[in-house]
Amino acid sequence: MTENGKEVRVWCDGCYDMVHFGHANSLRQAKALGDYLVVGVHTDEEITKHKGPPVFMEQERYKMVRGIKWVDEVVEGAPYVTTLETLDKYNCDFCVHGDDITMTADGVDTYHLVKAAGRYREVQRTAGVSTTDLVGRMLLMTRQHFKQGDSEYSVDREPSKSMGQDRTARSPWTGCSQFLPTTQKIIQFSDGKSPQPGDKVVYVAGAFDLFHVGHLDFLEVAKKEGDYLIVGLHTDPVVNRYKCGNHPIMNLHERVLSVLACKYVNEVVIGAPYEVTKDLMEHFDVSVVCHGQTPIMPCEDDSGNDMTTEKIVERIILHRLEF
Numbered sequence: 001m002t003e004n005g006k007e008v009r010v011w012c013d014g015c016y017d018m019v020h021f022g023h024a025n026s027l028r029q030a031k032a033l034g035d036y037l038v039v040g041v042h043t044d045e046e047i048t049k050h051k052g053p054p055v056f057m058e059q060e061r062y063k064m065v066r067g068i069k070w071v072d073e074v075v076e077g078a079p080y081v082t083t084l085e086t087l088d089k090y091n092c093d094f095c096v097h098g099d100d101i102t103m104t105a106d107g108v109d110t111y112h113l114v115k116a117a118g119r120y121r122e123v124q125r126t127a128g129v130s131t132t133d134l135v136g137r138m139l140l141m142t143r144q145h146f147k148q149g150d151s152e153y154s155v156d157r158e159p160s161k162s163m164g165q166d167r168t169a170r171s172p173w174t175g176c177s178q179f180l181p182t183t184q185k186i187i188q189f190s191d192g193k194s195p196q197p198g199d200k201v202v203y204v205a206g207a208f209d210l211f212h213v214g215h216l217d218f219l220e221v222a223k224k225e226g227d228y229l230i231v232g233l234h235t236d237p238v239v240n241r242y243k244c245g246n247h248p249i250m251n252l253h254e255r256v257l258s259v260l261a262c263k264y265v266n267e268v269v270i271g272a273p274y275e276v277t278k279d280l281m282e283h284f285d286v287s288v289v290c291h292g293q294t295p296i297m298p299c300e301d302d303s304g305n306d307m308t309t310e311k312i313v314e315r316i317i318l319h320r321l322e323f
């Protein structure tokens with residue numbers, strides 16, 4: 001609120017392709033600068049023109065941004081260069097972006113107009129995650145992002161045969177996660193609420209790797225089963241045991257933040273047991289357990305969405321072949 005009690009409306013825009021916790025963190029910081037957050041998302045056509053085809057289609061990208069808990073409104077098909085008319089149309093006081101420069105295909109700073117008008121604010125970009133980095137992890141089949149020497153996260157398996165067999169390699173292109181998870185970040189992403197007396201607690205568990213529309217749809221359905229949704233995340237070695245290869249693409253800490261950013265999620269279990277035990281059910285006072293359409297535990301609470309992490313990898317490989 002401003003001094004005279006007026007609501008502060010904030011504008012953000014971007015591609016939001018393969019939405020990750022870096023995007024979510026920028027939206028969290030933007031929301032903290034005001035009261036109401038409007039997010040403009042570019043069309044596939046605009047993105048293709050300025051930086052190459054996105055992995056996710058616009059309808060998927062719009063939906064993913066709507067799923068982030070700090071977002072109040074999504075504007076579909078926002079222009080690539082942010083104009084004052086756009087800010088005025090949505091009654092936004094200023095525009096917020098991470099501290100990196102975004103350019104059009106002609107090399108023009110996409111924020112030059114709002115910067116010149118003093119209606120631009122900057123937030124800190126989250127180091128160690130980007131769409132490019134995630135694509136790199138998938139294509140090069142690196143495993144460094146979740147292998148941490150002899151720690152509890154190490155996985156005793158042969159590295160993938162196809163590519164990136166040197167375990168110590170740190171490709172400047174993939175950059176293997178440099179993200180440093182902290183308790184502060186988890187606190188910032190959590191909603192800090194415990195279940196209220198009488199709340200029906202719903203529990204789901206899985207990898208939730210590269211959090212995508214399939215997960216989002218599933219969590220929406222699961223949340224409707226009760227009042228408080230807990231998501232159990234399997235550890236990296238557990239996920240690797242059933243998904244093999246270089247999975248998970250995102251390590252446990254990264255997956256925690258991606259899931260916490262989702263508006264349907266109230267709590268995350270960091271390293272949940274693979275089996276949903278009686279102890280776990282009692283500990284969290286769980287009333288309902290939901291599963292989606294994975295082959296491991298099929299049931300009725302299907303998300304109706306056939307997106308999987310594997311499909312994302314396939315799409316990326318196809319894109320690489322085309323361009």
Ligand code: CTP
Nearest residue numbers: 014015016022023026097098125126129130131
């Ligand atoms: N962003 C961020 N931290 C990251 C990645 C993105 O804060 N690690 C922010 C950007 O600064 C921008 C917003 O997220 O304000 C939307 O970014 P987007 O247009 O999707 O593009 P990129 O910055 O290119 O994101 P990426 O590098 O992951 O493709």
Ligand code: C5P
Nearest residue numbers: 206207208214218292293294303305307
């Ligand atoms: O595969 P993963 O372990 O990440 O899935 C987590 C949960 O989301 C599982 O219950 C799975 O069945 C569900 N899901 C879904 N629809 C998808 C992808 C996952 O219901 N397209």
